Amino acid sequence: MAVYTEVSDAALGAFLSAYEIGGLLSYKGIAEGVENSNFFLHTTAGSYILTLYEKRVRADDLPFFIGLMEHLSARGLACPQPVRDRAGTALGRLCGRPAAIVSFLEGVSVKAPGVDHCRELGRALARLHAAGADFAMIRENSLSVAAWRPLFEQAEAQADSVSPGLAARTRDDLAVLEAGWPAGLPRGVIHADLFTDNVFFIGDALSGLIDFYFACTDAFAYDLAVCLNAWCFDADGRFDRAMAAALIAGYEAERPLEPAEVAALPILCRGAALRFMLTRLVDWLNVPPGALVKPKDPREYDRRLTFHRQARDARDYGWWG
Ligand SMILES: Nc1ncnc2c1ncn2[C@@H]1O[C@H](COP(=O)(O)OP(=O)(O)O)[C@@H](O)[C@H]1O
Numbered sequence: 001m002a003v004y005t006e007v008s009d010a011a012l013g014a015f016l017s018a019y020e021i022g023g024l025l026s027y028k029g030i031a032e033g034v035e036n037s038n039f040f041l042h043t044t045a046g047s048y049i050l051t052l053y054e055k056r057v058r059a060d061d062l063p064f065f066i067g068l069m070e071h072l073s074a075r076g077l078a079c080p081q082p083v084r085d086r087a088g089t090a091l092g093r094l095c096g097r098p099a100a101i102v103s104f105l106e107g108v109s110v111k112a113p114g115v116d117h118c119r120e121l122g123r124a125l126a127r128l129h130a131a132g133a134d135f136a137m138i139r140e141n142s143l144s145v146a147a148w149r150p151l152f153e154q155a156e157a158q159a160d161s162v163s164p165g166l167a168a169r170t171r172d173d174l175a176v177l178e179a180g181w182p183a184g185l186p187r188g189v190i191h192a193d194l195f196t197d198n199v200f201f202i203g204d205a206l207s208g209l210i211d212f213y214f215a216c217t218d219a220f221a222y223d224l225a226v227c228l229n230a231w232c233f234d235a236d237g238r239f240d241r242a243m244a245a246a247l248i249a250g251y252e253a254e255r256p257l258e259p260a261e262v263a264a265l266p267i268l269c270r271g272a273a274l275r276f277m278l279t280r281l282v283d284w285l286n287v288p289p290g291a292l293v294k295p296k297d298p299r300e301y302d303r304r305l306t307f308h309r310q311a312r313d314a315r316d317y318g319w320w321g
């Protein structure tokens, strides 16, 4: 359960008094998520999500995240809409943390996605990229290639205790990725963390995207690479090319990839896998005492890297041109 900061009834009541969202009927900590503390709020006016921003979220970045959700909602993308208080502010402070209230989205995340889910996801990802095109703010990706070696250095000494040989494998990956990381690809607003738990469906239809707290300005194809990693490996860690083909086809139905993006897909996928392996590894080795959180397993992404290391070109990822 990701609740790093406990919120008392009294503190929440005082915080909510600044908003026009009715009287509080109930609230509870949300079991899913790993980054922030999230609470489900039920008020006389409806349902909302309260987020207290924790560790990896920099306060300076919050105006980007809040502004982006407002921008995307205004363009019809189904994503959380920040709620402003009576003073017109969407960012407050609660229990010593920056905090915001956003609209509640209906839908459920799929644990075992299929081809149709992947096609829908691809379309939604391309629509997100299009809807962000005229968003004025810039946020560089603070978890891109330059951040990976410093992350690894935090965990290097203990890496082999998590998986034998992990330190050496990671050193090799870093050398390849730092030498060959592509520059100059089409870029704009990307989600950068569109895992299955951040995508809601109602029946077979995609109903919303959540969790924009890694969103940034980076290569569109890197976002696709994050999704290929998160959606297209089965429970045993085998890559499912049919799901990947559907994801890419869904994306290309809205926004065809440029040749340079197609050529870069293998290295982008390898880099995306390393990024999640490293943040998971650091978290795995540093669970805060008393935190109600289940860290995610870095070994899942160590296994994905085995696939990416031997991939030759975009066809290995289901792209058929
Ligand atoms: N706007 C929303 N509508 C409905 N549920 C939400 C919303 N935002 C978050 N949640 C719920 O809270 C969980 C954790 O949110 P998330 O933003 O992924 O947290 P974290 O950033 O801590 O990983 C989600 O898996 C979902 O169940």
Ligand SMILES: N[C@@H](CCOP(=O)(O)O)C(=O)O
Pocket (backbone or CB within 6 Å): 032, 033, 034, 035, 193, 195, 197, 198, 211, 276, 279, 280, 296
């Ligand atoms: N998606 C990341 C962890 C971030 O968690 P989220 O709940 O914010 O998606 C991972 O799987 O490592």
